[in-house]
Amino acid sequence: MAPWKAKRLSFAGRLTLAKSVAASLPVYNMQTELLPSSVCKSIDKLSRDFIWGDDENKAKMHLVSWDVMTRPKPLGGVGIRPTRQANLALLAKNGWRLLKDKECLWTQIMRAKYGRQRQGLEVIRPSQGSSFTWASIAKTASLIKQGCAWNIKNGKRTNFWLDIWVSQVPLRDLAIDGIPMDLEGKKVAEMVRDDGTWKTELFEHLLPSEITQKILSTMVDTLSQEDDDIFWAAAADGKFSTKSAYNLLTQHSQHLSAHDEKTWKTIWRLPTPERVRSFMWLASSNKLATNVMRHFRRVADFPCCMRCPGVPETVLHILRDCPPALFFWARHVPSEMQQRFFSSNQQDWFRDNLMCSTSTTSGMEWPAFFSTASWLLWKNRTTAAFKGIGAALTTHSLEHSIIARAKLWHDSWVSPSPLQNTRSQAVERTLANIGWTPPVEGWTTLNVDGASNGNPGPAGAGGLLRDHTGRWIKGFVSNVGSASATLAELWAINHGIDLAWKEGFRTLKIESDSKMAIQLIENRHDPVHPYATILSTIRRKISNDWLVRIVHTYREGNRAADWLSKHSLVFPYGTHELVDPPVGLVSILRDDMMGTTQERRIVVPSSSSL
Incomplete structure (x- = not known):
């Protein structure tokens, strides 16, 4: 952080060094100690001053506030983590281990010494006479409580109304009417029937409809001996990470800027050096040190452009309307873009050019060419400002x-580096004809699909059984409440397996167009995964005395199940068997029997995977 380093590095270089050095040096201490607020503020100030080039004798303009810089990149910041929040997130990691990693020696010692035989979240709380490390970890109790929830398995440990399991707050806090005394102490297991369906008559009139729909999509395994457990609800996979804990700490202060999230992501993914990306972040945030900004901050006498007397020197003027910029763009902006290019306001100008899919005549992507040109136009302007117009390029x-x-x-x-990982290169795709293929004789095919209107949102599942001739045997639709697309797909597989077993088929081929659902079933999933209960239920049913294969198919080969899953949303909650195919499905079944295909570009398997 020495001043001489700041003078010899670009803004992008100082930003990179601050994130890699200042943020990493105190990490070891921050995992076990809560740093004093004054220390956290001092570290943040050192980073701020270094990023903007301050030295001991002179402070430079800080063009962007610290609050904005500490936002994630998709939300308009540069991803710097404030020291206090990073400290709490790292401490929370050890707090989570105290709760979950009970076999570890250090957790056993700490729990025995300071836990006072408490259970659950009550373990992590201050104890009189405790060490500074324990007191520091105890400061994260509220954060851990905010990020965790009960993972429902057999439902016998979780209180339906008082515990957090389907929402971020207990259901008692969401009730729209008074909860009867006889229901207040009910466990989740007591709110379902023996077949696993919910006793909706006990709670649907007491809760908002969207919460009821979420409850209906939650599986309770009444046959399981596995008790409910706490999982980290702030992460999609249920596993604790310092990143998710940090995001939980800062989510209340994160707001989308005028630019949408996609534009910010595009800036940081530009195929240009980091200095150009950093410049485009400043320019599109309207935070360049133009004469207008310098005059506003009282470091310049006039807000006007040095080339254009009487014209305010704004970001848009320098990069588009000033004579050097105007000369360049008039010769290189494609003719079909020129009218909007030269007439749009600053916000739309950046968004349109960064999101443009056009290429230059030489084959360069327009966003990268536009960003490079803007950066060099700005550099030429700064040369003229500090060394005189005569020193600038013509x-x-x-x-x-x-x-x-x-x-x-x-x-x-675009040229591949000899050190480049081959897996990071663009995958090769080829055009293929995709359609439904009947099973071999003696097998039955179960096609399933899940649909979610909102992901998560109102969700349904559908599936059908067919023989080797393509003949419809039986189908089902199921309204599963409110769920993600992956969870809806798992419900479809679960209900489809039940239907196939009930119908007496013992050689079954299951086809699904969700690779994620298939991977979750086939791979060894963590018991803290939010979908752990339905996954273990499916795997238990597959392991019965029959032969079952689960394979992935493309949507073009799964059209019938796709139609049923969307059609299921018009049905009331529950699973409904279909003896005959719905009228709207007949033409799709006919096409499948005739071997009709559709074109699709698919990934070509690499030679190593053949």
């Missing part, structure tokens, strides 16, 4: 410089 020299630099970066970016 319009023709500037044009040649921009084109040469853009081509150099483009060629180096």
Whole structure:
């Protein structure tokens, strides 16, 4: 963080160094100690001053507030983590281990010494005479409580109304009417029937409809001997991470800027050097040190452009409307883009050009060419401002410089490096004809699919059984409440397996177009996964005395199940068997029997996977 380093690095270099050094040096201490607020503020101040180039004798303009810089990149920041929040997230990791990793020696010692034989979340709380490490970890109790929830298995440990399991707060706090005394102490297991269906008559009139729908999509395994357990609800896979804990700490202060999330992501993924990306972040945030901004901050006498007397020097003026910029863009902006390019306001101008899919005549992507040109136009302006207009490049020299630099970066970016990981290269795709294929004789095919209107949102599942001739045997639709698309797919597989077993088929091929659902079933899933109960139920049913294969198919080969899953949303909650195919499905079944296919680009398997 020495001042001489700040002078010799670009803004992007200082930003990278601050994130990699200042954020990493205190990590070891922050895992076991809660740093004093003054220390956290001092570390943050050192980072801020270094990023903006301050030294002991002179402070520089801080163009962007610290609050904005500490936002994630998709929300308009640069992803710097404030020291206090990072400290709490790291401490929470050890707090979570105290709760979950009961076999570890250090957790056994700490729990025995300071836990006072308490259970659950009550373990992590301050104890009189405790060590500084325990007191520091205890400071994260509220964070851990906010991020965890009960993972429902047999439902015997979780209180339906008082515990957190289907929402971020207990259901008691969401009730729209008074809860009867005889229901207050009910466990989740007591609110379902022996077949696992919910006793909706006990709670649907007491809760908002959207909460009821979430409850209906939750499986309770009445046959399981596995008790409910706490999982980390702040992460999609149920596993604790410091990143998810940090996001939980800061989510209340994160707001989308005027630019949408996609635009910010595009800036940080530009195929250009980091200095150009950092510049585009500043420019699109309207935070460049133009004369207008310098005059506003009282460090410049006039807000006008040095080339255009009387014209305010804004970001848009420098990068588009000033004579050097106007000369360049008039010669290189595609003709179909020029009208909007030269007439749009600053916000739309950046968004349109960064999201544009056009390429230049030389094959360069327009967003990268646009960003490189904007950066060099700004550099030429700063040269004129600090060294005089005579030191800046002429319009023709500037044009040649921009084109040469853009081509150099483009060629180096698209050319594969000998050290590049082959897995990171673009996958090869080929055009293929995809359709439904009947099973071999003696087997039955179960096609299933799940649909979610909102992901998560109102969800349904559907499936059908067919023989080797393509003949419809039986089908089902199921309204599963409110769920994600993956959970809806798992419900479809679960109900389809039940239907096939009930109908007496013992050689079954299950086809699903969800790779995620298939991977969750086939791979050894963690018991803290939010879908652990339905996954273990499916695996238990598959392991019965029959032969079952689960394979992935493309949507073009799963059209019938896809139609049923969407059709299921018009049905009331529950599973409904279909003896005959619905009228709207007949034409799809006929096409499948005739071997009709549709074109689709699919990934070509690599030679190593053949």
